[in-house]
Every structure is written in structure tokens, then in C-alpha cells.
Amino acid sequence: MTSPVDDGVEIAVGLLHKQLPADRVVAGEATAEAVKLWNGQVRQRPAVIARCHTTDDVRTAVLAAQSAGLPLSVLGGGHDWGGGAIRDGGLLVDLSAMRQVTVQAAVEGAIGGTEARVGGGATVSDVLDAVRPHGHAAAVGTVSSVGFAGLTLGGGYGTLIGLLGLGVDNLLSAEVVLADGRVVTADPEHEPDLFWALRGGGGNFGVVTELRTRLHPHAEVTTGLIAFSWDQAGSVLRGWRNLMAGVAGADGAAAADDALDVMFGALHTPAGLVLFTSPTWAGDPARADEQIGRVRALGAPVLEDVGRRALADAVHAMDELFPRGRNYYLSSRLLPGLTDAAIDEFVRAGDVMPTTCALNVHHAHGAATRVAADATAYQYRDEHLVVEILGSWTDGDGAAETGWVRDTERRLDAYALPGGWPNLMARDDPRAADAFGSNTERLLAVKAHYDPDGVFMAMPLPR
Secondary structure (H helix, E strand, O other): HHHHHHHHHHHHHHHHHHHHHHHHHEEEEHHHHHHHOOOOOOOOOEEEEEEEEOOHHHHHHHHHHHHHOOOOHHHHEOOOOOOOOOOOOEEEEOOOOOOOOEEEOOOOOOOOEEEEEEOOOOEEHHHHHHHHHHHHHHHOOOOOOOOHHHHHHHOOOOOOOOOOOOOHHHHEEEEEEOOOOOEEOOOOOOHHHHHHHHHHHHOOOOOOEEEEOOOEEOOEEEEEEEEHHHHHHHHHHHHHHHHHHHHOOOOOOOOOOOOOEEEEEEEOOOOOOEEEEEEEEOHHHHHHHHHHHHHHHOOOOOEEEEEEEEHHHHHHOOOOHHOOOOEEEEEEEOOOOHHHHHHHHHHHHHOOOOOOOEEEEEEEHHHHHHHOOOOOOOOOOEEEEEEEEEEOOOOOOOOOHHHHHHHHHHHOOOOOOOOOOHHOOOOOOOOHHHHHHHHHHHHHOOOOOOOHOOOOOOOOOOO
């Protein structure tokens, strides 16, 4: 006698085989090797994989899961550290073949210039490599293998944030396959509530098969690494705070230009533990030396590698720090600023950081802060910092690394904003209740309208 799960798998496979080539349908034990996520610690496995090449393929897969009563999940870049791309015993909609990126001028009557159409499975690397020959860049993060759709729809922090805003601020439209199989285009004029919710609420409403995003003429920037010995960490961070705010006496200058972004963090290197800064200047190249010099002057650098580079190359360079297949446990805290007390706790966290772990801090400033909190579902629009707490290990149970992540969370809790960045939340994170603030009621209403049965679970939502 077969179980209801087995019956569901059989039904789904039969429906998929009617409309997809046989090699695009994977079931049974073969699924274990057919999909590998960024986080090697994820153990759940789908019962069926539908390797989709078109929007029609996605629609077929969504309807097959519904008919078979199987849980549904969607694989883009596979960087959801908690494994949200895979639901045990479910049907996986695999978008990894839908990685096309097409650069085009804006349609007639549209606001803005060059834009790109991006497949739902495209990575940051796919986008930057495609737009570089056109002399453009997109609003992207700092790791090239991250899925572009997941990054964008979850907020989208990156090194051009001061000039371009968040990824959600550059989204022009999205093609979405809904749970009932309808295919809709969401933009300011069509399905405007869905368009609003996608920008911060992520893939919780349907499968995003294509996005249109603005491009910008910043294919090359001045960027790199300036690191300071860890005993300078406290003074460098206080200097960073003054530099960004233009405090008199910091360097005699006004607040930092929107075109200057300075990510910072803690990292173990062959030279020891360092407080690293990663400055990016996307303004007039003639001012690059002056701007980078302001960062260099924060202390006595022990490592430095800064130059004029393609943004695509700079993003690729970060990949080796967080390779696919290693074990990860991640968290984050959003800070409204760097108080002296928060700096002290950050330094204490670094003092005891295991050698395979890291702290990365993104700075939301400039254009990202000039958008109303209710303009998109993503609510954090005042200047703030995103502290990424990255636990990583290759062997063992990861107890030391996981414990350090949790301890660092607690260290920063007293200085953090309510809620947090859903893209780095575990499924059961209680902070999800506050992650969307005053946007929560509207977001849940959109969810109830477009996905009343809760088919899609891309990131934590308030309950």
C-alpha cells in the first residue's frame, strides 16, 4: 500500500511528464545529488524537482504541486542559508536554467534610461557580466553567486547603495506565476499592491520568473580593501562614524558623499585578526585618491589593495571568502548607528570570533534613505547599519561557531532596531513579527489576496 505522500509524488511526476521533457523531471533518490545549496548544512530533500526553462514550465510545476498536494519551494541562487529553497518531500521549482539577462533601452514613455530583463534564476554574476560590456552596473550585493531575484526582492543592500538606493528601489516590474497558475506582471500600473509587496516581501506571493531592473553607468569603480590591526578597531570605528557624519575634526570635511560607501567588519587573515574596510568610490574618478585617502587616514593600515576596477570583478573577488558547500549559520542585527557602547560590543565579539567566522557591516545611507518607509514593503529607510554575523565551518558540529553567532546576537540586541532583515532570518525567528513595522497589515492583506493558502514560504513573515 502506498502512502499519501507517495501517491502525491506519483501524481506530480505524471503531470510534469505530460508537459516537460523527461530529463527535466527528477524524482526519488536522484534528487539528493540533483540540487546543491550554498549552505552545506542544509539536509532537507525534495521529492520531485521540475527543472524549468520557461514561464510556462513554472506554471506547469506550480499546478502539478497543487494537484498532487505537495509542498512547493523555489530555487534561484540557493543562498537562503536556512534552506528555504527546499521543503522536505515537496516539489522544487528549479529556476537555475532561467538565467537570461537582456539589456535594453527603457521602453518609450518610461522614466529612466537603460534597463535589464533578468531571468528568475540569474545570479548577481550573470547580471553584472551581462551589463558590463554596455558600461553599466545594477544595484547588487557583494557576493556574485547570490540569486539576483532573492537579493533584490529581500531589500538589496550593496556598495552603490548611496547613489542607487536599495535593490527594491531599482525594480521596474516583475513577472509572477501565482499559486492558481495565473501569470501576472506587477508594476506601478498593473497589480500595484503586489508590486509594492514584492519589494521587501520577497517571493512569498508567487514565483518571480523575470524582473526588469534599472541599470546605471557605474561599471567601473574605485574599490578594494584597507585593513587595520585589531588593536585599532575601536578607534577606527569611531573615526568611521565621524567620517560618515562629517563630524568637525574628523578630517575637516563635510559628511561623506553619497558616492562613497565603506563596508567594514572583522576577518581573520594570514596576518591575524583585522578590522577591514572595503571602500567603494563611484563618483568622479579624479576625486578617488582624495576619497579613499579619508578612509586610509582612519588608522595605520596593515593591508591595502585599492584600485580602479570593474564592479563585476570586485564582486567576484568576495566569493572565495564564502564558498558554496561549506557549513553556515547566519544572523544579523540592524543598528540605527554606532554608539560607543555598540562599538565596544562589536570589538568584544571580534575578540572571541572563531577563525572561520566573520562580521560584515553594510551602511544604508544616501539614496536608500530618501524613500518613504511605506513606499515599498521594506520599512528600514532611516540611515542604519546591517551587521551580518557569519558562522562558518568545514568539519565538526559547528557548536563553537553557532554559539559565537548567538552570543554576538545577544551582545548587539540592546542597540538593535526592532525586527531585522528577513533575508537573514531563520524561519522561526521571533523578530519576524516586527520586521515590516507599520507595513505589516498591508503586507499580510496582499499575502491573503494573492496566496490565501500559504503555498509560498520564501522568507519569514509576521503571523
